[in-house]
Amino acid sequence: MITVQAPDGAPEVGPGDDLAALVADLFDLADGDVVTVTSKVVSKAEGRVRPGTRDDALPDETRRVVARRGPTTIVRTSHGLTLAAAGIDASNVAPGTVVLLPEDPDASARAIRESLLARTGRNVGVLVTDTAGRAWREGQVDIAIGAAGLRVIVDLAGSVDAHGNELAVTAPAVADELAGAAELAQGKLTARPFALVRGRDDLVLPAGEHGPGAAALVRPDGADLFGYGAREAVVRALRGGEQDRAAFGAPAEPDELVEAIREVLPGATVEAAAGSVVVAGGDVRTLSGLAFAFGWRPVDAVDDAPGGDGLRFRPATP
Known part of the structure; x- marks a missing residue:
């Protein structure tokens, strides 16, 4: 059974705040849990809030423009992510300021994981999540942009289904699925930036092994088939x-x-x-x-x- 918790009670996060301490106060952690943290609170803790507008910040966060449609600009960021407005967010921050994505979300996830292990003795996986649209579907979902201590993708190629058919390219992006599950409990307007997913301890790596990170989910330039609009x-x-x-x-x-x-x-x-x-x-x-x-x-x-x-x-x- 998989359960997801996203409790109320998280304080407003500011520069220098200890996110692992906040997580430890909110949850009674167990080995094999997966903790998800929104990129916004990671960025706030890391001082990635700046004055100005999205348009002001966009050039510095853009590796290249992928597509423009009216007021919407889709770009590839320095992380390799393809996001509207480079993931720059103007919500839940003081007027006249915006939040940039963490500089290295995988490193942020590793730091939180190591701190949680030292603080609680529990071996957990950690995801840094953000909201993204999809090229072929309306609406947005949460995805993993940072990961530590977790298998982020499960390659089932070569496995055989119940009918004897061999799977060729099936590879669930389990980190993204966990991020989406967490968002269902967190919501967008409820001030619940932390969630805990329990029941997939098979995906959590041993202590000290952080895994490839969410960077392993990013297709390189030229491999995504849709490098430009x-x-x-x-x-x-x-x-x-x-x-x-x-x-x-x-x-x-x-x-x-x-x-x-x-x-x-x-x-x-x-x-x-x-x-x-x-x-x-x-x-x-x-x-x-x-x-x-x-x-x-x-x-x-x-x-x-x-x-x-x-x-x-x-x-x-x-």
């Missing part, structure tokens, strides 16, 4: 800046590029051979944008290509 991807590909390549992922196979060129430029002559793609006909800017999006680049002109003079493209990286 739909409009932004078109602009970035046509602009062709070298600094934008990573978000488009590894170079596609030649036949994928050939198929795309034939779909967009049906009048062009396309030939793939010896690790290159040669194209005759078609608008050069459009060709270059397509090639960029697929991880390729033009390398030289070809004066005897089928269909007339053309351009040769090769993968941008080996």
Whole structure:
């Protein structure tokens, strides 16, 4: 059985406050418990509150802009997280100030875990949580942005179900599931920043082993398939800046590029051979944008290509 507690009574947190002491006062901890702490109180304790607005703080918290739609800006942060407004929060703080995410949420989780062990003698897992939207669904859920002493993902690839089917890519992000469960008890307007999830001690690592942290849940640039929004991807590909390549992922196979060129430029002559793609006909800017999006680049002109003079493209990286 899994139970979740999120009691009232937590005081307002300020710079330098001992979060482990607050947790120890609120809960009667047991080995194998999972403690969740909202990123906001971690940030407040670590002095990550600053004057100004979200727009003022956004540039310094942004690694790159992923998409913009009206007043909403989705960015990839220095942590690798993809969040609206870089996770900067203007709620439950004094007017005229905003709260930034913790600088290193995994390190914050480790510090709380170690302090709880020293203070209570209990071996628990710790999650730092934050609220995030989803690309394909309305609403928001809480996710783990920091973790210590916890298996954050369970890889079930190779397991067999009750019907004898082998699982291929099933890997529950259990840290995010625990964060979501905690938020159900915490709510958003109830001043309950701490929660305790009991009943998944199988996920808690031995004392002294902190595990990979929530950073292990972040897909690297180019691996998430959605490195830019739909409009932004078109602009970035046509602009062709070298600094934008990573978000488009590894170079596609030649036949994928050939198929795309034939779909967009049906009048062009396309030939793939010896690790290159040669194209005759078609608008050069459009060709270059397509090639960029697929991880390729033009390398030289070809004066005897089928269909007339053309351009040769090769993968941008080996």
